Amino acid sequence: AQTVTQSQPEMSVQEAETVTLSCTYDTSESDYYLFWYKQPPSRQMILVIRQEAYKQQNATENRFSVNFQKAAKSFSLKISDSQLGDAAMYFCAYRSASQGGSEKLVFGKGTKLTVNP
Amino acid sequence: DSGVTQTPKHLITATGQRVTLRCSPRSGDLSVYWYQQSLDQGLQFLIHYYNGEERAKGNILERFSAQQFPDLHSELNLSSLELGDSALYFCASSVSGLAAQSSYNEQFFGPGTRLTVL
Numbered sequence: 001a002q003t004v005t006q007s008q009p010e011m012s013v014q015e016a017e018t019v020t021l022s023c024t025y026d027t028s029e030s031d032y033y034l035f036w037y038k039q040p041p042s043r044q045m046i047l048v049i050r051q052e053a054y055k056q057q058n059a060t061e062n063r064f065s066v067n068f069q070k071a072a073k074s075f076s077l078k079i080s081d082s083q084l085g086d087a088a089m090y091f092c093a094y095r096s097a098s099q100g101g102s103e104k105l106v107f108g109k110g111t112k113l114t115v116n117p
Numbered sequence: 118d119s120g121v122t123q124t125p126k127h128l129i130t131a132t133g134q135r136v137t138l139r140c141s142p143r144s145g146d147l148s149v150y151w152y153q154q155s156l157d158q159g160l161q162f163l164i165h166y167y168n169g170e171e172r173a174k175g176n177i178l179e180r181f182s183a184q185q186f187p188d189l190h191s192e193l194n195l196s197s198l199e200l201g202d203s204a205l206y207f208c209a210s211s212v213s214g215l216a217a218q219s220s221y222n223e224q225f226f227g228p229g230t231r232l233t234v235l
Contacts, residue, residue, distance in 0.1 A: 042228075043205060043228070043229055043231075044119075044226065044228055044229075045207060045209075045226035046226075047223060050223070091160060102165070102172075102173045103148065103150070103165055103172065103173065103211070103222070103224075104150065104162035104165060104173055104175055105150075105152070105160075105162060105209075105224060106162070107159060107160040107161075108159075109159045110159065110160075
């Protein structure tokens with residue numbers, strides 16, 4: 001079974017600075033997707049960024065980028081120019097892309113990000 | 118707004134009772150997924166329905182059941198409720214339930230139903 005580990009329960013960053021959230025995963029599959037979701041105090045789950053395992057190029061969405069290391073099974077999220085609105089819980093998630101594989105998302109325990117003004 | 122709706126927003130009930138949570142997927146989405154978010158277990162997958170048929174089951178208790186209706190809305194039924202069932206229950210929807218699809222097949226989450234069992 002696949003597992004996702006987020007080793008940092010809490011992180012903090014100064015406004016306008018850069019922060020990196022860590023995520024590692026365990027799988028025997030070669031084809032899969034990885035995601036970062038943001039959950040602000042409203043509790044809404046918002047997709048931040050996604051990565052296909054077969055793509056070597058790291059995904060980027062505006063101020064959010066990932067460092068995907070397939071061999072190391074690592075998928076970290078970098079937030080640049082942090083803003084107060086980035087304060088939230090961040091969840092790393094895995095999904096199989098295998099034929100007949102489950103569509104379920106497997107989540108890590110989350111990292112609570114605080115942004116200090 | 119993801120386009121996924123869930124009702125009710127909050128639910129408070131007593132142990133031993135039965136409740137029904139409702140989810141309407143985004144227009145055109147055939148798949149509905151249910152997840153449970155609790156302090157103890159984090160975010161866990163419960164069950165996946167695709168076009169009315171059950172596709173996958175996760176850590177769903179026997180006291181819990183779900184179904185997807187012909188109009189594609191879904192209901193999650195929780196019975197013989199225990200204190201530990203208190204959690205936030207999310208529904209998500211996506212276009213397809215086919216893992217082999219080349220697209221990300223993004224899952225769009227509803228706002229959740231907060232269940233409190235007293």
